Amino acid sequence: MTKKLMMIPGPTPVDQSILNALAKDTVSHLDPEFVKILKETLEDLKTVVMTENGQPFVIPGTGTLGMEVAIVNSLKKGDRLLVISHGFFGDRFVEIAQCYGIEVEVLASEWGKIVEPEEIARKLKEKKFDVITLSHVDTSTGVCAPLKEVGEILKQFPETIFIVDGVCATGGIEERMDDWGIDILFTGNQKAFGVPPGLTNAVFSEKALERRNSLGKISAFYMDVNRWMPVMRNPAGEYFSTHAINMVYALNQGIKLMLAEGLEERFKKYKRFALAFQSGLKELGFNMLAAEEIRANTVSTILYPAGIEDLPFREKLYENGVLVSAGKGVLAGKIFRLGHMGNISENEVVATLSIIEKTLSDINYDFRWGAGTGAAEKVLFAK
Amino acid sequence: MTKKLMMIPGPTPVDQSILNALAKDTVSHLDPEFVKILKETLEDLKTVVMTENGQPFVIPGTGTLGMEVAIVNSLKKGDRLLVISHGFFGDRFVEIAQCYGIEVEVLASEWGKIVEPEEIARKLKEKKFDVITLSHVDTSTGVCAPLKEVGEILKQFPETIFIVDGVCATGGIEERMDDWGIDILFTGNQKAFGVPPGLTNAVFSEKALERRNSLGKISAFYMDVNRWMPVMRNPAGEYFSTHAINMVYALNQGIKLMLAEGLEERFKKYKRFALAFQSGLKELGFNMLAAEEIRANTVSTILYPAGIEDLPFREKLYENGVLVSAGKGVLAGKIFRLGHMGNISENEVVATLSIIEKTLSDINYDFRWGAGTGAAEKVLFAK
Missing domain, CATH: 3.90.1150.10 (Aspartate Aminotransferase, domain 1)
Structure with missing residues (x-):
């Protein structure tokens, strides 16, 4: 057949070497070999999104979990969020923010078009926003946002956190986290990485981590990056919640293929x-x-x-x-x-x-x- | 070697047949073969926890995600929760509830002992609680809670939702969800199921789903069971967030082994x-x-x-x-x-x-x- x-x-087709990695023996989350693989994966993730000092997180979940992780770690009830929506997944940010009583405004394009950077600049000058979200590629409409230009505009608004949904882009389209001033970039496994779905991969800039700290106690436990931080920094010595061991093997191999190709x-x-x-x-x-x-x-x-x-x-x-x-x-x-x-x-x-x-x-x-x-x-x- | x-x-040792299932080709979440496997897995999960009308959910995540899913779908800010704690994971319920401004009281045993059912009964008579949580086995102390007896007591308090953390028990120790009046039972993959970690498996009773509905809008998106419900009931026709395809293959095979053994x-x-x-x-x-x-x-x-x-x-x-x-x-x-x-x-x-x-x-x-x-x-x- x-x-x-x-x-x-x-999900996109998965290379056999990734499936082979996925099927390796499940070991303890403290196993030295697993710890090595997780550390390597976290470092490789930084390479993919081109950041020096960003803090990577690999968390069992989906792209939608990544969206919510980004939101709850940067906004509290009453804070102001500007969503740039180019389709279904842009709109999803609005729904998520509304769950938390965040004040959301939306600049939405007609489906298949984009919100022009000038319009974003105008909006930001008009009003202060704590956070702005932008989907690099909205899977529903296939449009690619002008990430670099928006990042350039945001350099005039250093108090605004720049969240980028990289689910349908990361590893497939250039994303220079540091150069373009992205504060939170998250993605899934199952698109440009070509790895089976089941992990949320997020990277937080130092500014994003400071923002998280400034919020104090947040309405989230599993999604609180501060709870994952110790184990991401020291996988051998810390525990928060069990890693999806085999999924991490697969992600590791998926990124290896990407980096080997260049x-x-x-x-x-x-x-x-x-x-x-x-x-x-x-x-x-x-x-x-x-x-x-x-x-x-x-x-x-x-x-x-x-x-x-x-x-x-x-x-x-x-x-x-x-x-x-x-x-x-x-x-x-x-x-x-x-x-x-x-x-x-x-x-x-x-x-x-x-x-x-x-x-x-x-x-x-x-x-x-x-x-x-x-x-x-x-x-x-x-x- | x-x-x-x-x-x-x-994580516990994973059978080769489960690893083989895990490594099958990743397909679309709408692929008829995957849809069949997911449906079967959801049904099998009901068999494992012995429920007729419970609603199963298989969600990418961990046991801790399961704890929080149980909490956010049954309690809102100011609601009253009684945590029966037999160790580290019992205490974790308190931390989670505190993130959401829930009023928590704790009955905690000395580590290695249990809270006696009579004490629980006394507490429940003293004061009305919206929800009670009990860890069937607290992994940190190795004690097994008298689930059936507590369930019996709770029959006198039909307004209280009974949450059971089955992470270190489900599939390894009897849990008769319907007979014992359990409203929310959740577990992970990586303990008695012997499947690689990465999924939260939860079953909600009809009463628990009614309770969820009575809460209206909740401070959660990914963890809101009402958002997952359509796709769990109709995997072929609905979408919420991408299933962890390969993990579901593995869970399916893991439960198959359990049920084949009896x-x-x-x-x-x-x-x-x-x-x-x-x-x-x-x-x-x-x-x-x-x-x-x-x-x-x-x-x-x-x-x-x-x-x-x-x-x-x-x-x-x-x-x-x-x-x-x-x-x-x-x-x-x-x-x-x-x-x-x-x-x-x-x-x-x-x-x-x-x-x-x-x-x-x-x-x-x-x-x-x-x-x-x-x-x-x-x-x-x-x-």
Whole structure:
């Protein structure tokens, strides 16, 4: 049986070496070998997000846990939060903040567009915010936020904590935590890392840790980074709550693969894959939801041309061997979402396009065989 | 190299079939095969805790997350909680509740003893409590709470929610959720289940879910069971936050092993292992911290006889091939903790005792070779 190609924006395909690491014997959280692996993983995480003095945390949970960890450690009831929302996951910050009585304001873009940096600057000048959140890539809309520019703007507002949701970006798109003034950056395993889901990986800047301390007692126990801090700094001697031992093995191996390939190489590769998909799909009559300059390199959101219906198309595509995701919210039925991150190669890009062509043929859509794959090949291979 | 015997109260040794399940290909959270496995796991979890109508939740996290999930879904600021504490993890409920401004009272036993059911009954008559928590086995002291009796008492207080921390018990010691009137029962993977750590497994009774609803909006997002409910009831059609796919595979296989063996058989087996260890260790000059009638079947807390020093003993024992845990808090240096749950057999019991004998010999402690193993064998094998 041919394995289905899992071209969704997470979980992404997991390399066999990561699965092998995952299946190593479970040991004590105090086992010297595990302690070594955890320490190494925490250091490697800093390398991935390009920070010198950030404090990494690896906590059993999901990306959503990461969002809430960021919120509860930087805001208390009545504090002011500015959410920049580019879709479903941006909006989720609002819901989380409302659980804690935080004063939230939202700058939301139309889905598929971004909030312009100037608008953010204007808002920040108008009013003081304790924290601002920005999703680097909102998985629901496939737009990529101008992280660096927003970071630049925020340098004029040093009292504001800059939270970045890196779930659909970290390890796939450049994130220079220190240079860009990011205070809290969190991500999951199952997107650009290509590791099975189950861990929240977060890095806090020194400023973010000071902010946490200034809050005193917070309405959180498991999510309180101050409770995890001792064990993250000294895994051999401290205990807070049992590490997800095997998941840490897997994360360690996942980051090893990333660093062995080289971060810059990896970022460029995903960019190339994104362009190859876009080029191929365009030849087949599809359009991209997001304008070129804000398209994510990790996930594409693809508008159907007239004559293709969402559900029958995705069902046939799945039957033919490729899994993609449906549109969310207002985009349901109008787009499909295609992940191109994690441990995939040129082969999956071309194979996916060929299966899309097969599917178009099955539904009697008019196209030229090889138009999609050919265009992608030019991007991927032409000298 | 001989593998170290991991005889700690969690993580416990993981069966190869569970590691194999863990290492299966990561798929989408909507993949029909995964959906089937998750549904099955949720049903099996109900079987393990013997409930008909309880609502199971499998959430990425740890046992501590489970404690907090139980608290935030049953109590709001100003509500009244009675914590029955038999050690470190009982006390942790107090810390968690204090994060949320909950009014907490504690009935705490001396470490190694229990709070008598009559005392609990007296307290409940004295004052109305919204919730009571009880750790079935407190991993720090190895005492087993009289769950059934406390449940019986609570039948006179139907307005009080009964939370049971099953982290060091569920699947290893009988827990009849419905019969004993338990409202929220949660556990981890890495103790009696013998599965790698990384999931919080909780079951809520109908009364507990009503209680959650009566609270309205709560100060929690990720931990709000109402947000997880749709996806737990309909994994194929709903989304809240990405499941820890591979961890669910492993949990599924872990519970399969338990149910294939039979719960009653398993409970009896651990009882036999506990008695074998106690008998063997007694012959070697050790005493148990907990009185016989309150000793847990999953973990033993063992007092050192005069002449044996904690750290050198445990270090030598580890060097010889057996890992045990140190005493916590006031018991540090006075006891060691020995786990005997999860996927272990008679072989590990006898081997552990033999390595303890070897270690006693190494430190020139006076004993008779075979005294420990012989006594254990009588419990395990004698007709």
